Amino acid sequence: MSKQPLLEIERLRVSFQIEGAYYAAVDDVSLVIEENEVVALVGESGCGKSALALSIMGLHPPEKTKVEGRLLFKGTNLLSLSVSELNRIRGKEIGMIFQDPLTALNPLMTVGRQIEESMNYHLRLPAEEKKKRTIRLLERVGIPEPEKVYHRYPHELSGGMRQRVVIAIAIACEPSLLIADEPTTALDVTIQAQIMELLKELQRQMKTSIILITHDLGVVAEMADRVAVMYAGEIVELADVDTIFHRPLHPYTRSLLQSIPSAQVKKDRLHVIQGIVPPLHKLPRRGCRFQPRISWIGAEQHELEPQLREVEPGHWVRCTCYRHFHFPDDQMTREVDYGAS
Amino acid sequence: MLKFILRRILIMIPQLFLLSVLIFLLAKAMPGDALTGQLAANPKMDPQTLEEMREKLGLNDPVHIQYIRWVKNMLQGDLGLSYTHQQPVTDLLAGRVGNTVLLSAAILVLTYLIAIPLGIVSGRWTDTWADKLIVGYSYIGYATPLFIFALIMLFVFGFHLGWFPTGGSVDIQVEEGTLAYYLSKLNHLMLPALSGALINTVGIIQYLRSEIIDTKVKDFVKTARAKGVPERQIYWRHILRNSFLPIAAFLGYEITGLIGGSVFLESIYSYPGLGQLFLQSIMQRDYSVVTALVMISGVATLVGTLLSDIILSAVDPRIRIE
Numbered sequence: 001m002s003k004q005p006l007l008e009i010e011r012l013r014v015s016f017q018i019e020g021a022y023y024a025a026v027d028d029v030s031l032v033i034e035e036n037e038v039v040a041l042v043g044e045s046g047c048g049k050s051a052l053a054l055s056i057m058g059l060h061p062p063e064k065t066k067v068e069g070r071l072l073f074k075g076t077n078l079l080s081l082s083v084s085e086l087n088r089i090r091g092k093e094i095g096m097i098f099q100d101p102l103t104a105l106n107p108l109m110t111v112g113r114q115i116e117e118s119m120n121y122h123l124r125l126p127a128e129e130k131k132k133r134t135i136r137l138l139e140r141v142g143i144p145e146p147e148k149v150y151h152r153y154p155h156e157l158s159g160g161m162r163q164r165v166v167i168a169i170a171i172a173c174e175p176s177l178l179i180a181d182e183p184t185t186a187l188d189v190t191i192q193a194q195i196m197e198l199l200k201e202l203q204r205q206m207k208t209s210i211i212l213i214t215h216d217l218g219v220v221a222e223m224a225d226r227v228a229v230m231y232a233g234e235i236v237e238l239a240d241v242d243t244i245f246h247r248p249l250h251p252y253t254r255s256l257l258q259s260i261p262s263a264q265v266k267k268d269r270l271h272v273i274q275g276i277v278p279p280l281h282k283l284p285r286r287g288c289r290f291q292p293r294i295s296w297i298g299a300e301q302h303e304l305e306p307q308l309r310e311v312e313p314g315h316w317v318r319c320t321c322y323r324h325f326h327f328p329d330d331q332m333t334r335e336v337d338y339g340a341s
Numbered sequence: 342m343l344k345f346i347l348r349r350i351l352i353m354i355p356q357l358f359l360l361s362v363l364i365f366l367l368a369k370a371m372p373g374d375a376l377t378g379q380l381a382a383n384p385k386m387d388p389q390t391l392e393e394m395r396e397k398l399g400l401n402d403p404v405h406i407q408y409i410r411w412v413k414n415m416l417q418g419d420l421g422l423s424y425t426h427q428q429p430v431t432d433l434l435a436g437r438v439g440n441t442v443l444l445s446a447a448i449l450v451l452t453y454l455i456a457i458p459l460g461i462v463s464g465r466w467t468d469t470w471a472d473k474l475i476v477g478y479s480y481i482g483y484a485t486p487l488f489i490f491a492l493i494m495l496f497v498f499g500f501h502l503g504w505f506p507t508g509g510s511v512d513i514q515v516e517e518g519t520l521a522y523y524l525s526k527l528n529h530l531m532l533p534a535l536s537g538a539l540i541n542t543v544g545i546i547q548y549l550r551s552e553i554i555d556t557k558v559k560d561f562v563k564t565a566r567a568k569g570v571p572e573r574q575i576y577w578r579h580i581l582r583n584s585f586l587p588i589a590a591f592l593g594y595e596i597t598g599l600i601g602g603s604v605f606l607e608s609i610y611s612y613p614g615l616g617q618l619f620l621q622s623i624m625q626r627d628y629s630v631v632t633a634l635v636m637i638s639g640v641a642t643l644v645g646t647l648l649s650d651i652i653l654s655a656v657d658p659r660i661r662i663e
Contacts, residue, residue, distance in 0.1 A: 059567065084571065103561065121570060166564070
């Protein structure tokens with residue numbers, strides 16, 4: 001533990017303004033990202049994983065967002081930096097891959113110029129050098145005919161190709177941390193696999209740390225070293241990837257894993273987690289936040305102030321309810337009929 | 342590109358045909374004819390003579406014959422004779438078209454000179470006092486009819502303060518071609534051009550403002566920020582360029598709209614242009630002038646649409662016309 005971690009997220013709280021009051025979408029999250037490590041942030045839509053990622057990059061509109069806590073990147077607190085100081089880190093030290101390649105690129109700029117743009121501010125290269133580097137980058141992210149694509153506009157490329165361009169932008173200055181915010185959600189299944197393969201390959205070559213935000217557990221199993229499961233703005237379970245998949249403890253993690261359709265075990269019905277994530281301004285701020293969705297577990301089994309505790313080395317779980325958790329009896333489940341034959 | 346323009350011009354032919362039929366029929370449907378106006382001026386005119394004149398001018402021929410004659414003449418550059426001015430319509434227009442073009446160009450330039458900075462300030466710094474002032478101005482501008490605003494401007498700056506002349510396009514005493522002549526033209530132009538621009542600009546301010554507000558939350562702006570691009574460049578390269586697209590496309594239509602918009606301005610400021618002539622000719626039932634002017638603004642509309650398409654394809658790489 002003598003070496004400084006790449007990124008230390010300390011008691012991060014990200015709050016959004018809703019009708020005049022602030023509500024935390026990310027609530028008291030602490031997480032350490034080591035060098036050359038892939039950490040997956042998993043959770044359903046609205047659990048705060050994207051809000052967390054955007055706050056690392058300082059991309060929340062400041063007038064409507066409050067970010068508290070500390071984000072120590074190589075020892076510097078990103079939250080204490082001015083925008084121009086942050087601009088020396090964004091794009092150079094931290095790269096970001098966005099979710100939707102159809103909207104993440106400027107429609108009026110050629111692919112080449114969009115990739116070069118970050119080099120303009122971080123690496124002072126002569127124009128020729130810059131172009132060569134850009135074409136190499138395009139090649140590296142698996143784009144055929146990079147010299148031609150260099151002059152193309154985004155609308156002339158397919159979704160998968162555009163996502164490769166988005167990746168090329170993110171890695172243009174060889175950052176030490178990549179944040180991938182659901183990098184495959186907007187793509188076709190076949191393209192998804194290719195993009196994940198590419199990310200894996202790039203991670204191996206560049207030894208970049210990746211924060212991988214996803215709700216696709218298949219992707220997690222394939223890429224992540226460690227997994228943080230988030231629910232309603234909090235980390236509910238944190239462990240290495242094997243532990244999460246083989247010995248999950250928190251009821252939410254277990255329910256998530258239970259709801260993956262499996263090819264081996266033919267089930268007539270899919271498991272669904274009852275209820276929905278409550279909207280931000282209706283979120284219970286006390287007690288176990290998952291309690292309403294596992295109503296068959298008695299209230300006395302939950303902690304009043306649930307803490308994230310290390311139950312075995314490197315394996316952290318919030319609340320004590322996991323000790324008493326079991327899946328509900330048949331008559332209590334409201335399950336989706338999945339075309340039973 | 343060239344092929345596209347040629348094709349568009351070809352499509353314009355049937356459009357122009359329909360337009361000409363419509364204009365001709367509407368002109369015919371107007372109460373009275375060219376001679377009714379003269380009758381009003383000279384009530385003692387003998388009905389017998391009037392009837393002879395009608396016969397001579399072909400006003401008693403069947404409608405389709407009259408239409409064909411009108412089109413044939415028009416294609417040869419003969420727009421007919423103005424009955425009230427006793428002068429070929431083409432000559433009448435030639436003397437005024439320069440003034441209208443000048444006024445329109447001045448309005449257009451001023452409109453964009455006002456709209457672009459105000460729209461940017463308002464869209465970038467939303468909900469600041471500056472934005473609220475600009476939005477306030479644009480609402481008032483929307484609600485104010487041009488002819489009322491122009492009258493107020495005329496009264497305050499022309500009549501009351503006496504800073505600008507209240508009519509005409511140039512001082513009659515100065516000699517043509519001298520510096521004094523051009524300065525006088527400019528002096529006469531200022532008030533109508535400013536009045537037009539101050540009202541005309543509010544639509545573009547609002548449009549630009551909402552475009553910027555829409556664009557600044559787009560994903561590609563986040564991508565640019567994540568690259569570490571400084572805020573000023575974020576605006577210039579990413580937000581503003583994208584926000585200007587629809588404004589640029591507007592330009593073509595804007596040019597057309599100004600010809601119609603000049604009707605009020607030219608009349609109020611007694612500015613001898615096409616708009617003033619248009620209103621006068623309607624009053625005097627000088628229908629050969631009216632039809633010629635409507636036809637011209639019809640052609641201008643079609644050309645404006647084409648212009649808009651060409652401008653848009655020049656600035657937006659997603660639109661490539663083949």
